[in-house]
Amino acid sequence: MANSHETFEHLKSAGLADVDPDIAALLGRELDRQRGQIELIASENFTWPSVLEAVGSVATNKYAEGYPGKRYYGGCEVVDEIEEIARTRAKTLFGAEHANVQPHAGAQANMTVYFAVLKPGDRVLGLSLDHGGHLTHGLGVNFSGKLYEFHHYGVSRDTMRVDYDEVLAKAKEVKPKLIVCGGSAYPRTIEADKFREIADEVGAMLMTDMAHFSGLVAAGLHPNPVPYSDFVTSTVHKTLAGPRAGFVLCREEHAAAVDRALFPGMQGGPLEHTIAAKATAFKIAGTEAFRDYQGRVRANADALAAGLISSGLEVLTGGTDTHLVQLDLRHTEWTGLAAQERLDEVKLTVNRNTVPFDERPPMVASGVRIGTPAATMRGFDEADFGEVAAIIAGSLTDDADVTALRERSEALCAKRPLYPGFRGYTEYVA
Ligand code: DSN
Numbered sequence: 001m002a003n004s005h006e007t008f009e010h011l012k013s014a015g016l017a018d019v020d021p022d023i024a025a026l027l028g029r030e031l032d033r034q035r036g037q038i039e040l041i042a043s044e045n046f047t048w049p050s051v052l053e054a055v056g057s058v059a060t061n062k063y064a065e066g067y068p069g070k071r072y073y074g075g076c077e078v079v080d081e082i083e084e085i086a087r088t089r090a091k092t093l094f095g096a097e098h099a100n101v102q103p104h105a106g107a108q109a110n111m112t113v114y115f116a117v118l119k120p121g122d123r124v125l126g127l128s129l130d131h132g133g134h135l136t137h138g139l140g141v142n143f144s145g146k147l148y149e150f151h152h153y154g155v156s157r158d159t160m161r162v163d164y165d166e167v168l169a170k171a172k173e174v175k176p177k178l179i180v181c182g183g184s185a186y187p188r189t190i191e192a193d194k195f196r197e198i199a200d201e202v203g204a205m206l207m208t209d210m211a212h213f214s215g216l217v218a219a220g221l222h223p224n225p226v227p228y229s230d231f232v233t234s235t236v237h238k239t240l241a242g243p244r245a246g247f248v249l250c251r252e253e254h255a256a257a258v259d260r261a262l263f264p265g266m267q268g269g270p271l272e273h274t275i276a277a278k279a280t281a282f283k284i285a286g287t288e289a290f291r292d293y294q295g296r297v298r299a300n301a302d303a304l305a306a307g308l309i310s311s312g313l314e315v316l317t318g319g320t321d322t323h324l325v326q327l328d329l330r331h332t333e334w335t336g337l338a339a340q341e342r343l344d345e346v347k348l349t350v351n352r353n354t355v356p357f358d359e360r361p362p363m364v365a366s367g368v369r370i371g372t373p374a375a376t377m378r379g380f381d382e383a384d385f386g387e388v389a390a391i392i393a394g395s396l397t398d399d400a401d402v403t404a405l406r407e408r409s410e411a412l413c414a415k416r417p418l419y420p421g422f423r424g425y426t427e428y429v430a
Contacts (some may be wrong), residue, residue: 027425042371054277089282096249102270109233109246110136115261125176128152132186182209187320192225207231215239218285219294242281300372303382307389327368336365347409379416
């Protein structure tokens, strides 16, 4: 519905709440939702106000196809500086020879590497999705599975961890051109050094997808895969706590191929406002404050795992080396779906996930993936995560007092406010 005052002159200076109260109200509701529940989705985080500001900046107006100094448009002198700062900070943070900061998201970062070094039909070896891998690591319905001949390794049934002997045996059998390590639901350290040995033994290249644990790497709390990998891909918005986006790091010898694969190979104009926000996120990730935050993410994950185990629940691998804990419900009457829905009722937001050797289909699943980055960002400490574990355990019972459990979650949210100084989206500022 057009407002009577929607003149061109008015629209040129009006704010969101004035022009589009419907969307402003929905954004306000989303802010309230984020504030009013305990966010435990392992791939989510609450980014910094400075990053939100950069994402909402005028750099969104700029076309800049190409790379700094080599653009197809005029007027790129400022965004060139922004992108150069982002590239330099990414390289410095992770000790990489080359960075491409243009991927719109993690899937595009992975696609960039595949396009850079693979031809359709080439063989690739990656962790299977149901053992903790990722869609873009060769799932049949994904472009990766359609374009390339993916083969998969899994985790050992005994330890639920990657078995490097099995990976080597599989690599010798498959003779892949590229080995992919990393994933989205693997709670233990990704040992890129061991994958490197295997890659060298079979003459393959190695790509590490550190989307989930890149914040821990930046903080020195997870081994850095960069020295061992030809390519490292990541998102920026998970543990790294930046804007929703991706990036690729690689060895200099692959720099030109990676850059060409992304543009003109795959994406068009880069999102320079998001690249500005990535630069800010990389700057923050190099601070002592960020290292301290990541230390708390890790400690909280250990406290969560210990709390769940002491309440009688099963945790995959008996714990975690990262920010991520996988609840294994195979030996309970709960499905992952039912658990997710119950936890939603008590204001804990999680996602169901298959666990290795799951007999249930992915839409139902027998696991729940739980991560600590977002709640840690709003100040949760180990005692708070002990309480979260107790709320989870209390919720997954037949006679759970849902109202009382929800009130315990709400008390934690009240104690640890999210974006306390942010006034929201409903106020119009001329
Ligand atoms: N969707 C992301 C995750 O939840 O891990 C991966 O792309």
